[in-house]
Amino acid sequence: MGKSELRIVYMGTPEFAVAGLQTLVEQGYNIVAVVTMPDKPAGRGHQLQFSPVKQYALSVELPVLQPEKLKDETFVEELRSYKADLQIVTAFRMLPEVVWAMPRLGTFNVHGSLLPQYRGAAPINWAVMNGEKETGLTTFMLKHEIDTGNMIDQVRIPIGENENVGSVHDRLMELSKQMVVSTVDKIIACDDQGLALPTTQQPEIADLKPAPKIFKETCEIDFTRTAKEIHDFVRGLSPYPCAWANIDIQGQHFDNVKIFQVTAVEGTNANKDRGILIPCADGYVAIDELQIPGKKRMDAKSFLNGLRAH
DSSP, X not given: OOTXXXXXXXXXXXXXXXXXXXXXXXXXXXXXXXXXXXXXXXXXXXXXXXXXXXXXXXXXXXXXXXXXXXXOHHHHHHHHTTOOSXXXXXXXXXXXXXXXXXXXXXXXXXXXXXXXXXXXXXHXXXXXXXTOSEEEEEEEEOOSSTTOSOEEEEXXXXXXXXXXXXXXXXXXXXXXXXXXXXHHHHHHHHHHTTOOOOOBOOOOOSSOOOOXXXXXXXXXXXTTSOHHHHHHHHHTTTTTTOEEEEEEETXXXXXXXXXXXXXXXXXXXXXXXXXXXXXETTEEEEEEEEEOTTSOOEEHHHXXXXXXXX
């Protein structure tokens, strides 16, 4: 069965998931339907906003399913009607067995970490927040426990010392294009030859680091930590969803300040000319880029010049 015959249902929601879908479509794979999150109200007018995956799917005239509940009988029957041989999941929700076990070749997931590390909803953020020196992508077959299925393939990339999560996200997104295609091709080749897909069980590791969903309270900076820890924490949340803090700057108090970039200033003899310095466990962090509520994002020098002007 060639790539134009294999019936694929693709599931995903954010921009990260569009990359693989678009590549499969452009290279002639047979995507029969797309599943994504329901439309959500956004902005001041609360107008319904389509997910990036839905926007792309509509642009190439693919059927789009948007279930509120993945166990809903109407949705399950509609999904079954597409007679998928294979399902692909990238940055979506946890699937019930009735969904992931439906295709004859199963369902595989594209996950943004080196499994078994960073299982969960925000693997790219947490890897950078924790100061990891590398991360990657893993494709694996879905089973009951989240992100624990047997691995099909894994690729690694380094994380730069000052690189933020936006940059890592974009590099992994680009990498996911070839990863999705190569995984599908392996599955097709094995199916054609009547062979079981070769997979590897995830290794047992004592010190597993989770990657839970990130909320606003997750993003508050704890200045009792070291300068390096704060530096990693900030870049792991920049540019989105963004670290924040309530801070005093030149005698003025500011709440809910978004902080996009800091520099670790170790030691106690920090140069006060550095601008906005906040003490921490082993020295200071210099805030390089920030945004006060209601104002635009700016560098520290511009912000301080604005304070002096008032």
